[in-house]
Amino acid sequence: MNRLATSLGKLSLQSPITVASGTFDTGYFDLFEQNILGAYTTKTITMQPKAGNPPPRIFETEAGLLNTIGLQNPGLKGFLSEELPRLRDLLDIPLIVSFSGSSVAEFEAILETLEKEEGIAGYEINVSCPNVEKEGIAFGAEPDVVFALACALASKSSRELIFKLSPNVTDIAQIAIAATEGGASSLALINTLYGAAIDWKTGRFRTSNPVCGYSGTALKPVALALCHKVAQAVKTPILALGGIHTWQDALEFFYAGASAIALGTAFYSDPLAAVKLHQGLKDHLEEKELALSELIGKASLPLP
Amino acid sequence: MPRFLELKVADCKRLNADYFELWLEAPSLAPLCKPGMFFELKAQTAAQERKLFKPISVAGVLNDRISFIIKAIGPGTRALAEVQPGETLFALGPLGNDFPLVEGKNVLLVSGGVGWPPLGFLSDLLKERNKITHIHGGAGASDIFPCDRAYTVDGSAGEKGLVTQDLPQILTDQNIDIIYSCGPLPMIGAVQKIAPKIPHFASLEAYMACGLGACHGCVVPVGESYLRVCADGPVFNAADIRWEEI
Incomplete structure (x- = not known):
């Protein structure tokens, strides 16, 4: 019996562990077996290639990592010709393609192109990347826009449609409701918080773009609270991420209502974080004679 | 792997x-x-x-x-x-990648501070079959390692000044065929500016996260794009770097 089996909307996952878009690459499979993961999510692709932001792009803070990569990617054509064939050959686990657009029409056009390709299990719709001025944030912050985008995309695909939500909004539950009503079949949350760092000796920002995405340890309580909030607002399956490192972290998110989790920044402090998480979770569930699915959303209030 | x-x-x-x-x-x-x-x-x-x-x-x-x-x-x-x-x-x-090796050349190694170790390693491999001149600089005496000419900003060891200050003279006197460098980007840029026509391979330092090419955090402007120091480098042809952006 696979106690770790879970599902994310239409996807059956053999492991509840996935990877945060943009943090992971198949190079890690030199270090561990891919079936530790339940799915593989690509770096976000856009219609046109993107050079990304100038260096310096990253800076480590007390409890997390700042980044301003700027969605560097080879564009849809480059992805189809160089990346997708390689991923199809290499992966035995479901492939989720993350993409972003500058208009509803562009999101639709990318999806229509990807629909013609085999070997893709689902899409992650990046409406929340805070790094790039036009793409992403304007979509993710407005419930009406998220609803319209979800409607447009859901009508064109029967594949898993994951909307990735930003924490940098007034009420994430309203965005989750809008995505769900529009047809999103699952929700990934949270994307990075805003963050910045300045060298106090020189007064200079540490990164080329002053306002970065902030990820890592510090995000965990924020992500957990928002996971709970969204789980209360909608029945849509949740892929939780934000500061998760250990199997104990993952359990907290399952209790809060997540069906699966993603690791990101954790890989940079421990390349084998997913392996340890997988083993720890498996051992724990065996000891308790439980299946993961029995824990999801079962968080309760402290005893008086 | x-x-x-x-x-x-x-x-x-x-x-x-x-x-x-x-x-x-x-x-x-x-x-x-x-x-x-x-x-x-x-x-x-x-x-x-x-x-x-x-x-x-x-x-x-x-x-x-x-x-x-x-x-x-x-x-x-x-x-x-x-x-x-x-x-x-x-x-x-x-x-990462490694320096291309040569034979029968007049080789100049230029390093700054923590840029010395990879060039010290390279020197061990090249010295049998090439004539090597190694110049090295740093902020102060503690930054100085074995080399042919040392420079410190504070003058506490070697000559006072920057490692690049005598470069035009050295290039001519030693009839340099190829340059290898490692150190701060401004140092490597200065070398490239002084010797734009001499083959020059530079190992770059960068703030880095994954080390495997996944995060795209450690890029430098090279050719027409941003390349990753960890996975595309750290050794680059110095002529390919867009120095005007650094």
């Missing part, structure tokens, strides 16, 4: 107030190491548990051991400086 291992510390000794030399036991990895390649290293302390690894160039290989010469500048490198022989630390590597 890089590996992620716990490696045993064979030796860790202070070289001076700022630098230390670390020797790791790595029989399976030592034969794979070439000049320019690096490891992501991290001490196994509680304070370092959630921290990034530090990218450190290979300084040399002796039998089953790999050496690193490290400047203790922040919490990550200071934690590495405190490891004891017999203890283990986390190592991901070997990573």
